Amino acid sequence: MHADLALQAIETGAVALGVLFGLIQLRQLRLQREMQAGIELLRPLQAPQAAEAQLTIHSLPDGLTEEQLRHNLGDRFGSVMAMLALLESLGPQVARGHVPIDMYAEQYRRITIICWSKMRPYIERRRRDGWPNLCEWLQWLAERMDERSHLLNNSPAFERFRDWKTAADYQRLCKN
Numbered sequence: 452m453h454a455d456l457a458l459q460a461i462e463t464g465a466v467a468l469g470v471l472f473g474l475i476q477l478r479q480l481r482l483q484r485e486m487q488a489g490i491e492l493l494r495p496l497q498a499p500q501a502a503e504a505q506l507t508i509h510s511l512p513d514g515l516t517e518e519q520l521r522h523n524l525g526d527r528f529g530s531v532m533a534m535l536a537l538l539e540s541l542g543p544q545v546a547r548g549h550v551p552i553d554m555y556a557e558q559y560r561r562i563t564i565i566c567w568s569k570m571r572p573y574i575e576r577r578r579r580d581g582w583p584n585l586c587e588w589l590q591w592l593a594e595r596m597d598e599r600s601h602l603l604n605n606s607p608a609f610e611r612f613r614d615w616k617t618a619a620d621y622q623r624l625c626k627n
Contacts, residue, residue: 488550495537496559503527504534505562511569520573535570535586538563542588545595552595560596567593 495501507527515523524531538559544550567589574586612624 485551485554488544488554496562500530501534501537504530505566507531508534508566508569509562513569514572515569517573517576520570531570535566535589538566538592539586539588542592545592546588552599555592556596556599560599563589563592563596564600 496505504527507524508531511520511523521528541550541555541559545552545555567586570586570589574590577585612620614620615624
């Protein structure tokens, strides 16, 4: 009987270790997926056209009417709208958890808030004119980013991470 009990204990231990190993693998897979999503997120927003559109939006005065906006942007209006469409397409990805909100906020919090604040009068006008869901996800993202502003350190990375030595330092320095 002792041998049967010992074999059952070994079998139970092996199953428990298998479950533990499976859970560790799932966690690693989730982290890998988040890292991949972050890399994919970087691609379209780092393209030269997106960078130019971001600079264009950033340089716009606040509170422009649609007419003033079109006049100020001229032939760059399409590239600015493409930038808004790109941010709009990222909203559902963040909401579903495919792109971690912390990762998004770290990279694109400021430009998301700027895009919404600069383009808000235009978007709200278009909504009143019959397109009620125009840039709904951009607004959602901007509101989430605004809510997170107090959670994030606004000092530049070159200051915040001055004492960085290894990847293990990242979380500690994010809190400073």
